[in-house]
Every structure is written in C-alpha cells, then in structure tokens.
Amino acid sequence: MPFQLKEHLDNTLKLTPVPTPIPRMVLCSLCTTLPLILGFFLHQLPLAIFGGLFGFVLILNDHFGPYKHRLQHLCVTFVLLSLAFYLGAMVSQNIPLTAIALFVMSFMVGKSKDYGVELERLLLFMTLQILTASGSPALAEHFAGILMYCLFSFLNYIICLTLVYLYFKPPSEFIQSKRKTLQKVFSQPHSTKFALVFSITATIGYLLANWMKISHGYWVVGTTLIVMLPDTYKSFYKSTQRLLGTFLGVVIAAFLVNLGHNPLLLISFVLISAYFAPLGLLRNYWLGNIFVAALIHFLLEISAVDVTSSFELAKLRTIDIALGCLLGVIGSLINNPAVIIPIKQKE
Numbered sequence: 001m002p003f004q005l006k007e008h009l010d011n012t013l014k015l016t017p018v019p020t021p022i023p024r025m026v027l028c029s030l031c032t033t034l035p036l037i038l039g040f041f042l043h044q045l046p047l048a049i050f051g052g053l054f055g056f057v058l059i060l061n062d063h064f065g066p067y068k069h070r071l072q073h074l075c076v077t078f079v080l081l082s083l084a085f086y087l088g089a090m091v092s093q094n095i096p097l098t099a100i101a102l103f104v105m106s107f108m109v110g111k112s113k114d115y116g117v118e119l120e121r122l123l124l125f126m127t128l129q130i131l132t133a134s135g136s137p138a139l140a141e142h143f144a145g146i147l148m149y150c151l152f153s154f155l156n157y158i159i160c161l162t163l164v165y166l167y168f169k170p171p172s173e174f175i176q177s178k179r180k181t182l183q184k185v186f187s188q189p190h191s192t193k194f195a196l197v198f199s200i201t202a203t204i205g206y207l208l209a210n211w212m213k214i215s216h217g218y219w220v221v222g223t224t225l226i227v228m229l230p231d232t233y234k235s236f237y238k239s240t241q242r243l244l245g246t247f248l249g250v251v252i253a254a255f256l257v258n259l260g261h262n263p264l265l266l267i268s269f270v271l272i273s274a275y276f277a278p279l280g281l282l283r284n285y286w287l288g289n290i291f292v293a294a295l296i297h298f299l300l301e302i303s304a305v306d307v308t309s310s311f312e313l314a315k316l317r318t319i320d321i322a323l324g325c326l327l328g329v330i331g332s333l334i335n336n337p338a339v340i341i342p343i344k345q346k347e
Contacts, residue, residue, distance in 0.1 A: 012240050015283045023168040024064070024278040030160045031055035032274035032295070035153045036267045036302065044149075045263060046303045047142060051149030053299060056274060057081065057125055058157045063118050066172045067165055071158065077122060078154045082147070084126035088133025089143050095210055098134045103203045105130065106225060110198030111191050113230055124225055131206070131218035194230045194335050201228060201331030205324065216320055223324025228331045235332035238285060239325035245289025246321045250314035252290070253297035257310045261301070269298045293317070 032055045039048020061077050062070060091097040105127040112120040133139055139146070164170075205224045209217030227242055229235040256269055273295035281288030300313060 008237075012237050012244075013284070013286065015287065018282045021278055021282060023164050023170045024059070025275050026168075027062075027157075027160055027164045028056065028059040028278050029271050029275035030164075031059060031153065031157045033267060033271045034156050034160075035149055036270060038152065039149070040263055040267065044145065047145045047149055049299045049303045050146045051153040052270065053296075054081070054150045054153040055157055056277075056295065058154065059278070061118075061121050061125060062161075064170070064173045070161065073118070074154070074157065074161075078150075080122065080126055081129050082150065084129035085133045085147075085150070086143075088130035088135075089139050091130075092134050092136065092139060094134070095207070098130070099203050099206055101130050101134075102127065102206050102221070103199045106202040107195050107199040109225060110195030111188075113191070113194065113198070115188070115191070127225060128218065128222050131221055135216070135218045191230075197331055197335040198228055201327055201334075205327045208327075209320075209323075214320060216316065219317060219320035220324040220327070223321050224327045224331065226328075227325055228328035230332075230335065232329075232332040232336045236329055239329050241284065241286035242289055243318075243322055243325050245286040246293040247318050249290040249293025250297050250317050253294040253301075254310045254314040256294075257298070257301050263302060266298050266302045270295055270302070273298060 032052050035051030035055055036045065036048050039045045039051065042048075058074065058077065061074075063073055064070065065073070087101065088098075091101060105123065109120060109123045109127060112123055202221055202224050205221045206217065209220045214220060223242060227235055227239040229238065253269070253273075257266070259265075273291045277288055277291040277295060279288075280291045297310075297314065297317070301310060
C-alpha cells in the first residue's frame with residue numbers, strides 16, 4: 001500500500017521534460033495583458049478583464065498548426081465563443097434554461113473526450129462562456145462594452161500572433177480537422193454512456209451550486225467539466241493536480257495582492273502568470289494550474305480591488321474547485337464502477 005501511494009504521488013507530481021515554448025509564452029503574456037493596459041488608460045478595467053481573459057482563452061484554443069489554418073481556426077473560435085457568451089447573457093439568471101443549455105453542451109463535450117483535443121477544448125470553452133455569462137447578473141448592462149473588449153482582444157491576438165510567428169518562426173504542429181473529428185465522435189456509440197453520465201453530473205453540479213447559493217457556481221461546474229474523464233484513474237490524477245495547483249496558485253496570489261493594490265502592479269502580476277502558464281501546463285497540469293489560478297485571482301482583484309477579500313476569495317475558489325473535483329471523480333466512478341472491484345476483492 002505505501003508503495004502504491006508513492007507511485008500515485010510520483011505519477012501526479014512528476015514533470016514532463018519538454019522544450020520551453022518561448023513563442024507561446026510571449027504570445028500568451030501579450031494577448032492577456034494588452035487589453036488590460038487599454039482598459040487602464042480608458043479607466044475601464046472592470047470591462048477590460050473580459051478582454052484579458054478572452055485573450056487567455058484564445059491561447060488555450062490555439063492549435064499552433066500552419067499559420068493559415070491557425071487564422072481560420074481562430075476566426076471560427078472567436079465567432080463560436082462570442083455566440084456562446086451572447087447565449088449565456090440571454091439566459092442570465094434563468095436557471096432552467098441555463099441547465100438545459102449546459103446539459104446539451106456538456107453532452108457534446110463528453111462525446112468529444114479522448115477524440116480530439118482541439119474540438120473538445122472549443123466545446124468546453126463554449127460551455128464555460130455560457131456559464132460565466134449566465135452567472136453574472138450585471139452583464140447585460142455592460143454587454144456591448146465587454147463585446148468590444150473581446151473584439152479588441154481577438155484583433156490584438158491576430159496581430160501579436162503574426163509578429164511572433166514572423167520573429168520566432170516556430171515549427172507547425174499537426175492539427176486534425178474539427179469536422180472530421182466531429183464526424184468520428186458521433187460515429188462512436190460506445191461513448192454515449194459516458195457523455196450522458198458526464199452531462200447529468202455537470203447539470204447536477206450546476207443545480208447544486210445554485211441550491212447552495214455559491215457565488216461563483218461556474219467554478220464548480222467548470223472544474224467538473226475539466227476533470228471528469230472516461231478513465232477513472234486519469235480523472236483522479238487530474239482532480240488531484242487541479243486542486244493542488246489551484247490551492248497553491250490562489251494562496252501565492254493572495255499574498256502578492258496584499259503587497260500592493262496598484263492596478264499596474266496587478267497587471268504586471270497577470271503578465272508574469274500568463275507568461276509562465278503555457279510552460280507550466282506542458283510540464284504538468286498541477287504546475288500550470290498554479291499560474292492559471294493566480295492569473296484568474298489577479299483579474300478578479302483588478303475588477304474589484306478589496307484588501308479584506310483577497311484571502312476570502314482564495315478560500316472560496318479552493319472550496320469550489322474541491323467540490324467540482326469531487327463531483328468529477330464521483331461521475332467517473334459512476335461511469336466506470338469496475339475500477340473499484342479489484343480493491344474490494346483484495347479486502
């Protein structure tokens with residue numbers, strides 16, 4: 001048993017020796033930070049954080065294939081993410097309609113698990129866009145301004161991508177057509193069971209978060225969507241890595257925030273977090289989550305600077321992520337209960 005525990009810890013924490021992706025890191029830092037700088041000079045930082053976050057989402061969805069294909073992919077991504085955000089704003093505070101939209105989208109995410117990272121990420125972030133917009137009551141009032149910052153973020157991404165591509169000339173990665181991946185996904189009937197359990201688990205998480213009156217319920221659901229996998233062991237590892245990385249990230253961010261609340265200082269923290277996030281995610285999911293969690297914490301502090309709430313916000317985010325991880329593992333076990341049979345037989 002101690003040997004098995006050590007093996008699990010090694011598998012969870014070990015770092016993958018990969019080359020440092022400098023072009024991706026530079027692009028991520030620029031595209032996440034420049035919308036915030038624009039918002040600072042226009043005195044619109046609460047709106048600008050949506051632009052910064054949108055830039056970060058684009059880097060996570062960028063497949064780093066041939067330049068022309070990347071531009072096509074990014075245009076499609078921008079349109080679909082914007083439509084998802086608009087849909088979320090339209091069903092804002094309408095729990096039944098949001099639950100239905102979540103069930104449909106999460107079913108598609110569940111079907112795409114293990115069949116194509118690009119398609120899965122796009123569907124995942126479309127779902128997160130719906131949840132984020134629907135969970136923000138004051139969003140409709142500022143929707144036009146937020147959309148303008150998202151548009152600026154997209155155009156800024158294209159410009160920065162072009163400059164980084166011309167300067168670094170990074171090698172192109174292989175990318176499979178999303179259309180072919182989608183056809184493959186829906187031609188696999190055996191993935192339907194997981195997709196159904198996946199969508200039910202996510203919807204229950206959403207309803208549970210609303211019943212418990214969790215202020216950022218989309219953190220719970222988003223985590224469940226990310227960590228729940230057809231492979232129960234991988235789901236457990238990813239849940240552990242996400243919880244560990246989030247805890248370390250928000251604690252470090254909370255300490256840094258209390259060093260000073262100057263907006264430019266917070267933007268510099270975002271710059272550093274965004275720069276190292278791609279490297280961390282390639283080395284290990286828990287390491288990447290330290291920078292991702294810190295980045296989101298800094299963005300939230302920029303939107304509403306409050307010294308007394310920093311550690312409270314860190315605690316709430318850790319609890320929400322832990323609940324989402326728990327739901328994800330339970331859902332994976334329900335989908336594949338056979339994984340616990342060998343343990344029972346030994347006992």
